[in-house]
Amino acid sequence: MFAAIFAFALLIIHAAAEIPSFIHVCGRRDPNIEQCILNSVNNLKYKICEGIPELDVPSNDPFVINKLVIYEMPDSKLYTKNMQLTGLCDFNVSYFRVDIENLHFDLDLVFDQIRVNSTYEFNIHLLVPIVHKGPLYITVDNIGAKVYLDFNIVTRNGKRYTYLAKMKLNLDIKKYKAQYGMGEEQFNQLQKIIHNFIGQNQEEVINSFKSALEEAISKQIISIANGIVKHFTYEELFPE
Secondary structure, eight states: OHHHHHHHHHTTOTTSSSOOTTOOOOOTTOTTHHHHHHHHHHHHHHHHHHOBGGGTBOOOSSEEEEEEEEEEETTEEEEEEEEEEEOTTOEEEEEEEEETTTTEEEEEEEEEEEEEEEEEEEEEESSSEEEEEEEEEEEEEEEEEEEEEEEEEEEETTEEEEEEEEEEEEEEOOOOEEEESSOHHHHHHHHHHHHHHTOSSHHHHHHHHHHHHHHHHHHHHHHHHHHHHTTSOHHHHSOO
């Protein structure tokens, strides 16, 4: 996902002094710009996951989310820490539209499999406090993602710069496989907590964390993408 988004920022920097050989140039007035961008995305996605130090693109495999709050009330907390997501570079673009004049992009992505290595923690106060943490491994197959991107322009010191102002992400997660690093007694305790506080089935559990996951991914992608485009003026990024 992030590979596709970062590719949009990278494939248009060809007006800079040095053009990396792995960047496929797409002109703003190219009548086949959508296909050109798709070709560039496929060419860049694995490179972006590895990282491109010369363009301030860090390695993103795994893609790390420091903390994801799943459930939080004054006396009950359930969250994951150090979420490491792999498989985000293995995707296909099933739909893509670009409005280059308004700097708006719509795309649908399909991921074969995403794997999550994380640590869960819960702190529940019932009759007595229950506190526990341990490893969590999740595998999800065939994930869909609808992504909507809006770039804006700002003027600084008489020069125009573009930045990723808004990203809306909608994940389609149908089911998952989860493994917990714990004994049977602790697992049964965790299952009761999940059923009581989150949901009785996978659909309810997915709905409980999906919005938080979408928001966390979007914020991180916006931050990294803007770290790339800040080096170039609008005219450099989008030449005639």
